Structures are given as structure tokens and as C-alpha cells.
Amino acid sequence: MIESWNPPLLHDYSKLSRRSSHDDGGTNHSAKLIMEECELPLIDLSGLKSKDERQKISCENAIAKASSEWGFFQVVNHGVSLELLRKMRREQMKLFKAPFQMKANCGILNNSYRWGNSTATCPKQFSWSEAFHIPLTKISEADCYGEFTTLREVMVEYAAAMQDLAKSLAGVLVRNLGQKDNIMREICNENSCFLRLNHYPPCQISPEIFGLVPHTDSDFLTILHQDQVGGLQLMKDSKWVAVKPNQNALIVNIGDLFQAWSNDVYKSVEHKVMANGKMERFSIAYFLCPSYDSLIGSCKEPSIYRKFTFGEYRYQIQQDVKLIGHKVGLSTFRL
Numbered sequence: 198m199i200e201s202w203n204p205p206l207l208h209d210y211s212k213l214s215r216r217s218s219h220d221d222g223g224t225n226h227s228a229k230l231i232m233e234e235c236e237l238p239l240i241d242l243s244g245l246k247s248k249d250e251r252q253k254i255s256c257e258n259a260i261a262k263a264s265s266e267w268g269f270f271q272v273v274n275h276g277v278s279l280e281l282l283r284k285m286r287r288e289q290m291k292l293f294k295a296p297f298q299m300k301a302n303c304g305i306l307n308n309s310y311r312w313g314n315s316t317a318t319c320p321k322q323f324s325w326s327e328a329f330h331i332p333l334t335k336i337s338e339a340d341c342y343g344e345f346t347t348l349r350e351v352m353v354e355y356a357a358a359m360q361d362l363a364k365s366l367a368g369v370l371v372r373n374l375g376q377k378d379n380i381m382r383e384i385c386n387e388n389s390c391f392l393r394l395n396h397y398p399p400c401q402i403s404p405e406i407f408g409l410v411p412h413t414d415s416d417f418l419t420i421l422h423q424d425q426v427g428g429l430q431l432m433k434d435s436k437w438v439a440v441k442p443n444q445n446a447l448i449v450n451i452g453d454l455f456q457a458w459s460n461d462v463y464k465s466v467e468h469k470v471m472a473n474g475k476m477e478r479f480s481i482a483y484f485l486c487p488s489y490d491s492l493i494g495s496c497k498e499p500s501i502y503r504k505f506t507f508g509e510y511r512y513q514i515q516q517d518v519k520l521i522g523h524k525v526g527l528s529t530f531r532l
């Protein structure tokens with residue numbers, strides 16, 4: 198265990214966990230531990246820039262196919278420099294090494310620090326992880342960084358690179374459904390997106406503890422940069438499968454808003470992270486989100502979902518988490 202890692206809820210989590218076998222929502226834990234490992238569809242994005250029209254179309258089709266069949270894929274030759282990815286990871290590790298009190302109470306990164314889930318009342322609601330969930334509007338503000346001054350430049354560069362990639366992928370998905378790709382450029386901008394720095398410390402309580410509880414993402418799409426430790430799992434054909442880490446690739450997944458907008462053509466797939474008994478794990482997620490007042494309708498009629506704004510959607514999630522302990526998501530908005 199890292200010395201500076203001093204989670205305040207360790208005691209409570211251990212206590213809850215000891216009660217877990219009788220209160221796990223009826224899930225069979227021993228079955229959960231036998232895990233199939235999958236390689237996500239691997240897409241070479243150099244195809245998007247190819248002069249050969251067939252190569253370009255084949256790349257675009259692969260993106261659309263994976264978004265419909267898996268809701269997840271991995272990309273190589275994505276245009277984000279490996280040096281930038283390495284720099285970002287170094288800064289992220291430095292940040293999480295800081296003592297808990299500093300991360301939680303010194304106002305860094307817009308007070309966006311969170312540890313686990315303080316409202317958890319049973320093991321299936323625990324998330325054994327800490328995160329900074331930062332609105333992009335804040336990342337260029339020098340005041341946000343406290344003593345972590347070198348983080349700022351890297352964050353700004355990283356967010357810009359992710360923004361470009363996310364918009365280019367979103368453009369492909371929008372055009373694939375016969376729509377004009379300026380839609381995404383108009384409603385998603387640097388004011389509405391988020392970066393999330395995740396750290397999963399080793400967890401010795403039990404191998405069944407979640408690093409991050411099962412969820413779907415609430416955005417249009419997410420770009421994830423994970424390390425080599427592994428632990429990410431996703432739902433495929435009604436089964437949990439573990440994602441094999443690939444150091445050269447970034448992971449892309451469809452969020453709830455793209456599922457709603459595409460009328461269920463693209464799938465926002467449930468995923469989770471399992472805690473690791475020995476190794477700490479790091480990941481960074483970039484969430485492509487619209488502004489809060491953007492109306493999310495479907496690109497074709499008849500629509501499966503009623504129209505809603507992103508603000509309304511976020512509010513509903515917060516209410517659900519507060520009242521019933523977890524996100525309900527898109528099903529609330531189904532007509």
C-alpha cells in the first residue's frame with residue numbers, strides 16, 4: 198500500500214464487506230470471479246486521414262459497427278502523442294500521491310476530488326477509488342492547481358488533444374446516420390466537457406470489491422487512457438468480460454446521450470472496474486458532453502426517448518443516486 202493513501206472510509210468499508218455475503222443483492226460472487234477476457238475491436242484511425250476513399254470508408258464503417266455491436270472499441274494511430282500520454286500519467290501519479298487531506302480540502306482542481314462513495318450502504322454500491330472529476334472550463338485556471346503547477350500545462354494540452362479526437366469520432370458516428378456533423382461541434386465545446394482522473398489503490402478487503410461500480414457513462418462518448426494493470430470489464434451479450442489492456446491504444450465508449458440521439462443504434466454499455474488486491478491502477482477519462490441546456494432529441498422518428506436537456510439528465514442521475522443509491526439512466530426517459 199502507498200503510504201499517503203489513507204482512505205477515511207477503510208474502516209466502514211471493511212465492516213460493510215464482512216456483512217456482504219448476506220446482502221449482495223442476490224448476485225453470485227464466486228461465479229463473478231471466473232472471467233472471460235476479450236480484445237476490443239481494434240481500429241486503426243490512420244484510415245480516417247487516408248487519401249484512399251475505400252480505406253476511409255472502411256475505417257468509418259468499423260467505428261460505426263463497433264459502436265452498435267460493442268459500444269466499446271480501441272483505437273491506434275489516434276493522433277495523440279505518446280509523449281503527451283506519458284507526461285499526463287506522470288503528473289496524475291504525482292497528484293494522487295499527495296496526502297488525502299490535501300486532495301480533499303485544499304480546493305485543488307475546482308474542489309473536484311471524490312473518494313469512493315460515501316453514501317454506500319451495501320458492498321454493491323462501493324467504489325474503491327479516488328477521482329478528480331474536472332470541468333474543462335476550469336483546467337486552464339492557474340488558481341486551481343495549488344502547488345501542482347506543472348500539471349496545468351499538461352492538462353490543457355491533454356484536454357485539447359482529447360477534444361479533437363472525440364469530435365472527430367463523434368463526427369464519423371453522426372455522418373454514418375445521415376446527419377450533418379456540425380451538430381456535435383455546435384452543442385459540445387470546451388465549456389461542457391469533463392476530464393476525470395481515476396486512481397484505484399490496491400484493495401485487500403476482498404477480490405469482489407468494485408474499483409468503480411457498474412455504470413454507463415452519461416455523455417456522448419468517452420475516451421479512456423488506462424494503464425497496463427487491467428480491471429475494466431464490460432457487458433457483452435449479457436455477460437461481464439474483462440478488457441485486455443493494450444498500451445498502444447486508447448479506449449472509446451459510447452455514452453447514454455449517443456444512444457438516445459441515435460435511437461438505440463449506438464449502445465451505451467454498462468462497465469465497471471474491479472479492484473486489484475496488489476497493484477494500484479490509473480486511468481483518465483475524457484467525457485464529450487453538450488452544454489446543460491442542449492436538447493437531446495433523436496436523429497430519427499419515431500423516437501424511443503422523450504426529448505431532454507443534458508442538465509435535466511444530470512439532475513435526474515443526482516436525484517437517483519441520492520434517493521436510491523444508484524443511477525437509473527436512460528430507461529427513465531423511454532417513451
Ligand SMILES: C=C1C[C@]23C[C@@]1(O)CC[C@H]2[C@@]12CC[C@H](O)[C@@](C)(C(=O)O1)[C@H]2[C@@H]3C(=O)O
Nearest residue numbers: 314393410411412413414415518522523524
Ligand atoms: C454513484 C454514482 C456516481 C456516478 C453515477 C453512479 O451511480 C455510478 C458511477 C458514477 C459515474 C462514473 C462515470 C462518470 O464520471 C459519471 C458522471 C457517470 O455517469 O457515472 C459518474 C456518476 C457521477 O459522478 O455522478
Ligand SMILES: O=C(O)CCC(=O)C(=O)O
Nearest residue numbers: 393395423429470480482
Ligand atoms: O478506469 C476505467 O477503466 C474506467 C473508468 C470509467 O468508467 C469512468 O471514469 O467512467
Ligand SMILES: [Fe+2]
Nearest residue numbers: 412413414468
Ligand atoms: Fe465509465
